[in-house]
Amino acid sequence: MAAPDGATDRTGMPTLLETLSTDLAAAAETAGRATVAVHARRRIPASGILWRPALVVATHHTVHKDDDVRITLDGGATARATVVGRDPGTDLVVLRLDGETGTPATVAREPLRVGQLGLALGRPGDAVTAALGVVSAVGPAWRTWHGGEIDQFVRLDVSVYDGFSGGPLADAAGRVLGVNTSALARAAAVTIPAATVDRVVDQLLAGGRVRRGYLGIGTQPVRLPDAVQAQLGGQQTALMLVALEPGAPAEQGGLLLGDVLVALGARPTLDVDDVLAALGGDTVGQQVDARILRAGELRTVPVTIGDAPARR
């Protein structure tokens, strides 16, 4: 067994464990410089990242106001910021600092891998906090339950503490890999990868919001009668319209409550994900054929896809 006085005392050289410790602390310090506190909700502030000069990225669900948002920068300096735009779909919000630029993060844009070690940093007050995590699962591009498009699914194995949302996942070199949020999945923490953040920031700077196709419907999955299943090549489920937004594209196009939506264009609508997938930002203004089951008969109703109104 090793001597209790340890290697440091004998040789003056740090042990590997100490080197690992120092490296992690250095990574936390590096990425922590670009990690800010965002005071835009009651009680404990949330975190944000200086993504570009004077631009802070944070999470939509933790920023409850748009103007005169107080930001605590590294070192304790305070700045004011204004919301440039929000994308509830990806849970991202962009704020612009008034009269400050800060030190933006060094962002790494390569896809994440399972097993990658990372630090989840936050600033729920004046000081940076850290939690050690591992990328526990990755997957292809996915769509959030609010319809946001995210370039890679990244689930973290990490303890979620105050200030987690809006903070960075940093690698061992202190580079920022993405923005952490607890609001996009029920049980687990998720990282929004840097590529998605870049895209959303660009869209928000250009237009204040992310365009997304919109019909104005609320749906409920239903099982189709056997005869209809046979007509549709075996499709078992579809979506009954249980809500229609007044004046929205679906109502304008003539869809009625109780209609069962079986397809949008060429895409069968087995559940709500299929609808969201058919309503990308580039579909706004296009006409799509809504294939519906009404009074036991299949028919086609053309609908012009609208632009989703801003959601708060």
Add this chain to the structure above:
Amino acid sequence: MSLAALTTSPALAHDLAAATERLRASTVAVLVGAPHGRARATGPIAGHGSGVVWRADGLVVTNAHVARADHVALVLPDGRQVAARLVARDPRRDLALLQADVDGLTPAPVGDPGALRPGQVVLAFGHPLGVANALAVGIVHGVGTERGSARGSWARAGASLIRADVRLLPGNSGGPLAEATGRVVGINTMVVGGLGVAVSVREVEALVAAAGPLPRSTRSAA
């Protein structure tokens, strides 16, 4: 050296073992209501926690919430079970000092909590859930009691605290939280919102100083 090279190195496991051995040599189990505790000589063990050897002459520090009796029993690193008596108790800091009639113990090496930085590796050692000599590894989450994250019992304590992203369990209470060198920086005290919270060894030093000259064990006083 890259992180990957570090974490696959056998030397890292060796370093962890060395730091763990340092902690094992200075960590005791604290048994309340055990046969050696004179208050309840024949009763069952009513509770247990961990303690840190502060001086070779048998002075041990633990949590006030662990040392709930005037007389307790300690299981020393060499396996001996000895009686100890409560000589100081500070519920505000949640610290207590115990004195056992033994000498020749290995005091814990003490580090500098003021130099801790978020991300640094920390080791928690103790006897959680009755399992002897259990190690948990984590990192420093934050230090101090800064606004925004100081809530409830943390704020109430007003003491200097170390918050660690490490998994503490019942029985870790009173045991050491150490930096990567194995030097002790805190006394593991509670879990708040999943975070391990340790009272800084600076608070222990203050308590020891405030307690003044402690009644020594009969042997060391002779």
